[in-house]
Amino acid sequence: MITLLGPTASGKTSLAVRLAHRLGGEILSADSRQVYQGMNVGTGKDLSEYEYEGVQIPYHLIDLVPAGTKYNLFAWQHAFHQVYAELLHRGVSYPILCGGTGLYAEAVLSGYHLPDVEPNPALRSSLQGLSLEELRERLSQYGPLHNRTDLDSPQRAIRAIEIADYIHCQREAGIEYSEYPPIDSLILCIDLPREERRARITARLRERLEREDMIGEVERLLDSGIPAEDLIYYGLEYKFVTQHLLGQLTRQELFTSLETAIHQFAKRQMTWFRGMERRGFTLHYIDGTLPREEQLSQALTYLKSWEEQQAQDQATI
Structure with a gap:
């Protein structure tokens, strides 16, 4: 398996899609909020990105449950292993686990349950x-x-x-x-300089608020009967937009508060990924400032070296 990690707004999905296109792979989402139906803009599903050069790349573990559900790692791990087993049964050589929820990725890599x-x-x-x-x-x-x-x-x-x-x-x-066995995987992680990461987060937030109607998405969820406290529970975009719609935040306060929260979130993501290294995982970093095709080339180089090492290890057994 290939695992592709990275902070929010780093371009994980785009790179994962290119990898899957090149390798004939399929993508499994490791995002704790993309499991919810109807929560598209705020969670950054970017489903249009799964089509590349006229080819629809299969994806999994997205839109699993209705918004308002309290989903958790226990349920996600079961869903992951069902899909993963099915991909292996079909002969998919390169399942690609892609996301920013470090706990979800680490849990399946380590067999933690x-x-x-x-x-x-x-x-x-x-x-x-x-x-x-x-x-x-x-x-x-x-x-x-x-x-x-x-x-x-x-x-x-x-x-x-x-x-x-x-x-x-x-x-x-x-x-x-420890119900599940560990999964051997090449782990890639998109890395961005702090200021570049912050600039991308701010630009994407403006895009979601001004062009992608993130506020309208939250309004529709509230109108569908989902209680405000349930949306606030999901945090980040859903928390602050709901507070704005309840009259607790002005539009400017919404932007400022949410921008700060997402910056803090991205910092915690990178702290988690670097913590994985201290816990024994090897992460191969990809320069997120490179053009996407150069990132793909870098990822494929890592993959070739990893496969060669895997072959050597098998030969010594």
Whole structure:
């Protein structure tokens, strides 16, 4: 498998599509919010990008559940492994896992598995009133394999702590979760200088607000009956646009607050990816400032070296 990581607005989908086109591969999304139907602009699905030179590139793990659903890693891992097994059965040589949710990617690469945890009312009550930063700090005490990159609402942070606390208690009782085997994969990561990354994020946010009708998308979700608190739970675009539509933020406050939040989110994504290296993964960095075809060439060079190493390792067994 090929895994392609990168921060938001780095051009992951475009590069993954070119890789899939060249290699005859199919793409599996590792994005925790692209699983929701009807949440297209705010999650950056960019579905039009999956057609390249007249060829529709197959993609998976997008639009899995209705908006308003509380989806989680437990459900996503099951969906991933069903699709992955089906691709291998069909003889797809290069499944390409592409996304910015580091926990999701790392979970399948390492074979890490989270249980389906029931709500813990007592724990939730004890966490009420803590700030988002305090909740993130509490979560960090449970170790690295708990996603902090897209936790920009207290509700999501509390749910993550709930899962982490359950696993901690189970481990103390001698119970581990490793239902799935690790997956050997070439890991690529698009890297951008900080200022370039910030410029791209700001430009894309303006595009989504002014031309892609992101506010209209959130209005339609609210009109469909999804409660405002559910959209706020999803964080980032859905949180701040909903607050704007509720009259809590002006249009300028919406832009400024959301821009800052996405910059912080991208920084946390890169922190996660670099943390994967400390946890034993090898990431091959691709210069995100290069033209797309040069990025593709760089990725293919990494792939050739990786396959040669794989062949050598097999020969020594």
